[in-house]
Amino acid sequence: MHIENYLNVIDACRFCFMCRHLDPVGNVTFREADTPRGRALMCDRIRMDAANLSNPDYIDAFYRSALSAANRFHCVSDYDETGLVLAVRRDIVEADLAPAAVKALAKTLEKDAFSVKGKGNALYFGPTPELYKGCAVITGGDPGKALAVLGFEAASKKVFARFKKAVTDSGCKTLIVAEPSAFEFLHDRLPDVKVIHSAAYFVEQGMNKTGSRKAVYLESDFLKNYCGNPSAPRDLLKQLGYKLVPFGTNVEESYAVGEGAVVYDTLYPTLAERLCQRVYDLAEGLGKTRFITASQTVKDTLKKYNPAFDVITLEEAVALSQD
Amino acid sequence: MTPKNYLYEMIRSELTWVVGDEYVQANEADNLGHSIDYYWVPECWHDRGERPTPPDLVVYPGNTQEVAAILKIANTHNIPVTPWGGGSGSQGGALPIYGGIVLDMKRMNKVIEIDPVTMCVTAEAGINAQHLEWEVEKAGFSTMHLPASISCATLGGFIAHRGTGVLSTKYGKIEDMIMSLEVVTPTGEIINTLPVPRHASGPSLTELFLGSEGTLGVVTKAVMKIHPIPAARKFHAYLFETMHDAMVAGSQLMISRMRPAVIRLYDEASTARVIKRVLNIDRKGAYLVFGFDGPEKIVDLEMEEACKICERTSKEDLGTEAGQSWWKNRYKFFYPPYMFQLPQAFGTLDTVATFANIENVYWAMKNVVKENFPQAAFIGHFSHWYDWGCMLYARFIIEEPPQDPNEAVALYNRIWDMAIRAAIREGGVINEHHGVGLKLGRIMRDLYGPAFNVLESLKKVLDPNNIMNPGKMGFPGKGV
Numbered sequence: 035m036h037i038e039n040y041l042n043v044i045d046a047c048r049f050c051f052m053c054r055h056l057d058p059v060g061n062v063t064f065r066e067a068d069t070p071r072g073r074a075l076m077c078d079r080i081r082m083d084a085a086n087l088s089n090p091d092y093i094d095a096f097y098r099s100a101l102s103a104a105n106r107f108h109c110v111s112d113y114d115e116t117g118l119v120l121a122v123r124r125d126i127v128e129a130d131l132a133p134a135a136v137k138a139l140a141k142t143l144e145k146d147a148f149s150v151k152g153k154g155n156a157l158y159f160g161p162t163p164e165l166y167k168g169c170a171v172i173t174g175g176d177p178g179k180a181l182a183v184l185g186f187e188a189a190s191k192k193v194f195a196r197f198k199k200a201v202t203d204s205g206c207k208t209l210i211v212a213e214p215s216a217f218e219f220l221h222d223r224l225p226d227v228k229v230i231h232s233a234a235y236f237v238e239q240g241m242n243k244t245g246s247r248k249a250v251y252l253e254s255d256f257l258k259n260y261c262g263n264p265s266a267p268r269d270l271l272k273q274l275g276y277k278l279v280p281f282g283t284n285v286e287e288s289y290a291v292g293e294g295a296v297v298y299d300t301l302y303p304t305l306a307e308r309l310c311q312r313v314y315d316l317a318e319g320l321g322k323t324r325f326i327t328a329s330q331t332v333k334d335t336l337k338k339y340n341p342a343f344d345v346i347t348l349e350e351a352v353a354l355s356q357d
Numbered sequence: 358m359t360p361k362n363y364l365y366e367m368i369r370s371e372l373t374w375v376v377g378d379e380y381v382q383a384n385e386a387d388n389l390g391h392s393i394d395y396y397w398v399p400e401c402w403h404d405r406g407e408r409p410t411p412p413d414l415v416v417y418p419g420n421t422q423e424v425a426a427i428l429k430i431a432n433t434h435n436i437p438v439t440p441w442g443g444g445s446g447s448q449g450g451a452l453p454i455y456g457g458i459v460l461d462m463k464r465m466n467k468v469i470e471i472d473p474v475t476m477c478v479t480a481e482a483g484i485n486a487q488h489l490e491w492e493v494e495k496a497g498f499s500t501m502h503l504p505a506s507i508s509c510a511t512l513g514g515f516i517a518h519r520g521t522g523v524l525s526t527k528y529g530k531i532e533d534m535i536m537s538l539e540v541v542t543p544t545g546e547i548i549n550t551l552p553v554p555r556h557a558s559g560p561s562l563t564e565l566f567l568g569s570e571g572t573l574g575v576v577t578k579a580v581m582k583i584h585p586i587p588a589a590r591k592f593h594a595y596l597f598e599t600m601h602d603a604m605v606a607g608s609q610l611m612i613s614r615m616r617p618a619v620i621r622l623y624d625e626a627s628t629a630r631v632i633k634r635v636l637n638i639d640r641k642g643a644y645l646v647f648g649f650d651g652p653e654k655i656v657d658l659e660m661e662e663a664c665k666i667c668e669r670t671s672k673e674d675l676g677t678e679a680g681q682s683w684w685k686n687r688y689k690f691f692y693p694p695y696m697f698q699l700p701q702a703f704g705t706l707d708t709v710a711t712f713a714n715i716e717n718v719y720w721a722m723k724n725v726v727k728e729n730f731p732q733a734a735f736i737g738h739f740s741h742w743y744d745w746g747c748m749l750y751a752r753f754i755i756e757e758p759p760q761d762p763n764e765a766v767a768l769y770n771r772i773w774d775m776a777i778r779a780a781i782r783e784g785g786v787i788n789e790h791h792g793v794g795l796k797l798g799r800i801m802r803d804l805y806g807p808a809f810n811v812l813e814s815l816k817k818v819l820d821p822n823n824i825m826n827p828g829k830m831g832f833p834g835k836g837v
Contacts (some may be wrong), residue, residue: 046693049393049400051445051509055487064417064463064483065382066390066444075389075403082406091386110692283491 035084036121036128037077043118044081046111047074053105053115058288059098062308067095070105070115077122087122088131096122097136098302100309101183101295102288103259116294123185132185135301140186146175146193148200157204159220160212160232161330162349165356170204172197179219180296194223201227210235212349214256214328215296221261231257233266233328233348236273243275244355247324250281252313252345254328255294267328267348274355279323282316289313290327291335299335310339317343326351365413368434372416372458375426380417380464387415391441391459396449396796397704398766404699405762409452412439412459419464421539421547421577428575429545431458431824437835439826440571442483442514445506447705448794450518450570454828455835462513465577471496477536478583482513482576498583501528504790505691513576518792519568523687526611526742527618527650528584530790532567539578540566543820552580565815570792571826573819590618590650591660592680595671596642600624601716602670603643604739608712609666610647611744615659620647620742621683624719627736635689636682642672646683702758702769706737706776707788711746714784715739719749721779726753730772741789748789751776778803793830801831 037044047070054060060068067073073095079086086092096119103116126132132140150157150172158166159177178194181187201209201224209224211217212232221229251271257264271278282289291309292298299306313336317325325345327333336345346354372381388411393399399409413436418424431438437457444451453459462483469479471493478493478500486500486507493500502515502522510520515531516538528534537550550563566576597603603622610617623632628644638644645667649659668674689695697703710718719737726735730753737751753772758765777787777800787797787804802809809831816823816832828834 045698048403049395049698050693050696051395051443051506052688052692053508054443055485055508061485064461064466065387066461067384067386069390072386072390075393076386078403079389089385091384095386110689111694113693283488283495 035080036124037081037118040077040114040118040121041081043113043115044074044078046113047071047115047118048078053108056102056104056108056286056288058100058102058104058292058309059305061287062305062312063098067091068098073099073119074115077118080122080125087125087129093126093131093133096126097133098305099295100288100292100298102255102290103294104255104286104288107259108286120183120185123183124187125185127185127187136184139297139300140181140184140189143176143181143184144186144189144193146177146196148172148174148177148197150200150204155206156208156210157201157206158210158212159216160210160349162212162347162353165349165352166210166235169210170206172200172204174200176296177216177220179215182219183296198224212347213330214254214261215293215331218256218260231264231266231328233270234264236348236352237266237269241270241273241352241355243273245275247276248279249276249324249326250317250320251278252281252289252325252327252332254332255288255290257328259288259294270348271326271351274351276326276351279320281320289316290329290332293329293332296331299331299338306335307339310336314340314343364434368430368436369414371430372414372427375423375430376416376418380419382415382417383413388412391415391444391453391461394444394449394451395447396452396794397447397702397769398449398796399452400699401702401758401765401769402762405760405765407762410454410456412453413456415459415461417461417464421541424460424541424575424577425545425547427458427460428541428543428824432544432822435822436824437827438824440513440517440575442511442517443485443506443509445509446514446518446792446794448518448792448796450792450794450826450829452795454795460575462511462575468492469578471498471583473498476583477580479578479580480512481578482511482516484512486510486512486515493583494586497586499586500534500581501584502531502534502581505688508688512579512581516567516576516579517570518794519790521741521748521790524618524650526620527616530741532564534582535563535567536580536582538563538566538576538580540574540576542574543822543825547577568792570794570830572816572830572832573825575825587650587652589653589656590648590684591656591677592646592648592684593660593664593667593677594644594646594675594679594683595667596640596644596673596675597670598642598672600643600719602672603645604716605670606667607645607739607742607747610663611742611747612712613666614744615663616649617647617659617663617742618650620645620747621738621740623738624736626734627738630736631690635686635695636679638675638679638682640673644675645671646680648680648684697752697754700757702755702765704753704769704773705791706751706753706773706780707748707791708751708777708780708785709741709746709748709789710780710783710785715746715749717783718780718785719751721783722749722751722776725775725779726772729775730755730768732757733772749785773797774800795829798829798831
């Protein structure tokens with residue numbers, strides 16, 4: 035079983051309470067099963083008796099996790115509870131125990147194919163190609179990250195192989211990725227290609243300050259908790275003239291409304307709405323402050339449950355500066 | 358209750374009418390989490406493949422009225438109710454040992470008001486303590502209740518077992534911080550204690566519920582003092598030849614009526630084992646750290662005077678850096694792998710005593726463990742200081758306890774029993790901030806003597822059907 039690669043995590047987390055305050059789902063459901071300790075206890079039961087893998091209550095709890103990795107980021111010993119949940123999802127899938135909704139979503143994701151348009155030294159992958167003059171553009175769906183997160187490792191590899199072939203065939207040696215989940219997935223998988231996040235690309239280009247406006251930068255789970263918290267998004271916003279104001283009560287919690295689980299709103303819309311509500315509630319009192327996120331998915335989710343919520347992506351912030 | 362019978366479904370229906378379908382759970386994922394708290398015994402049972410007793414139902418009330426309605430239902434059906442905050446208690450106080458309802462309070466997590474005039478915060482009892490502290494800090498203040506369990510425990514949990522934070526020596530224990538409480542009594546009445554903690558209007562009802570561990574009612578709301586963020590907070594550490602030399606210094610700091618925010622003294626074994634591992638300070642002797650906070654000039658003066666006291670008996674001035682390092686890493690001690698963890702057996706023999714008795718308590722416990730349980734290591738530190746005495750945070754550790762869970766638990770209970778009774782004989786009181794719970798209930802009558810009858814009488818009057826957390830704190834159980 036894949037969870038056997040995480041026995042140290044099970045041993046460490048099953049009786050540890052030290053990061054429970056940072057689980058975004060636990061903070062809106064209040065359930066013990068929605069904490070790293072709760073999930074590690076369930077994995078421990080599975081470790082003791084594999085028959086527990088088929089427990090539907092356990093399976094639902096594992097898929098409910100938002101995988102924000104805020105807990106791992108907080109842990110003084112970096113125990114990888116996020117990795118443990120991904121591992122048990124792989125075990126669930128390989129035992130053909132994935133919930134029907136997860137299987138159906140995986141079937142859709144498996145069909146993702148990729149094509150490259152245009153020519154250039156760099157290849158752009160994201161929703162706003164018009165911002166990247168002189169770059170070729172790769173289009174398609176998710177490059178395999180969503181399938182990997184759902185536990186469909188083999189299918190993920192197949193989709194990624196298609197993505198990789200398209201990149202290789204383009205001849206480009208630089209790949210600019212906008213969506214943080216895709217960036218996290220791709221940044222060390224293409225050995226012959228330099229993979230950079232779009233924020234870093236723009237910072238390198240140098241942006242003109244086009245005014246001064248208060249904004250909240252909603253930290254990305256993937257950039258902050260998975261990729262070492264690069265400064266590029268904040269540097270970019272400063273270059274654009276935004277004055278960043280703190281959000282929430284602390285810098286540890288994830289307010290990324292399920293970003294770490296990639297397809298969270300598709301599988302758990304009720305919980306995603308609650309995660310959004312927490313952001314809306316905390317945003318009260320900030321007046322007309324604009325919210326800026328690195329993730330199109332996060333923006334779409336926040337807009338879905340409150341269309342009036344003023345949130346744009348980093349790329350849209352760049353686009354506004356060019357209007 | 359027996360699941361899947363008519364009565365069970367009727368009770369579940371009644372509860373869902375109060376809180377809604379979503380907030381009555383009876384699934385195996387949640388039950389597993391609620392069957393194990395931070396008490397070593399259920400952890401050991403789980404580790405050995407046993408199944409600690411789960412609740413029949415987990416109910417998440419959203420407000421005080423819902424708590425009252427739930428308790429009325431529980432009384433009607435005579436069902437045990439075990440309040441649950443963060444579940445991080447180490448005494449088994451939140452374990453649903455008779456099944457029944459676990460009343461998970463985490464949904465009641467709102468800060469209601471921060472009053473900068475009186476300097477207090479009103480909050481629902483289920484709020485996570487770190488979330489509470491963050492909200493108070495955002496308003497420019499601090500609760501100054503900063504225990505290692507801040508990230509996991511709730512405000513109600515601290516009230517339930519009289520919790521203590523790292524800065525207690527200056528800012529007090531939770532009972533010193535609470536102004537007033539809203540409580541739902543076991544029969545479902547909503548009451549409020551008087552709005553100020555100092556008065557001459559009879560005995561303090563607030564005190565009655567502080568430390569009652571969910572046996573006398575459910576605390577649903579609390580008004581808690583808050584403090585300004587100090588301009589300076591500084592630390593200093595010293596090394597002493599012996600724990601006694603350090604105790605002389607620590608007690609002098611207190612009886613000279615200085616106001617350190619914290620003093621922590623590690624015995625020789627703890628210095629060698631824990632301080633070395635966590636702070637990377639490798640010395641033989643007893644490590645003592647203290648800190649002051651407030652206006653910088655005052656802090657500097659206090660530090661200067663405190664250093665003079667320590668220099669009388671210390672063997673090495675470890676400086677401010679070794680003190681700051683302790684503060685920076687104060688919670689690291691409690692994260693794996695720095696914290697003890699299974700397969701080790703370990704217990705925190707929390708005891709509090711006067712300065713006249715505290716060292717005798719230490720040696721009595723240490724000798725009992727050493728003489729009767731040669732397989733156990735014994736370490737200790739003194740972590741919460743008063744102007745009359747301090748708290749001993751003694752620990753026993755067994756690297757390889759028996760594999761059989763019953764044997765392991767029997768050994769564990771025997772150590773606890775002998776060590777705590779030895780402490781009581783020397784004037785120690787169990788305990789300072791971990792509470793009684795299931796673990797130490799049997800010792801309460803011996804600790805209190807005839808005075809325990811008073812507590813029992815109160816329990817009977819307030820909770821005639823004995824639904825509230827039965828079998829805890831030395832009160833009767835429900836029968837097995």
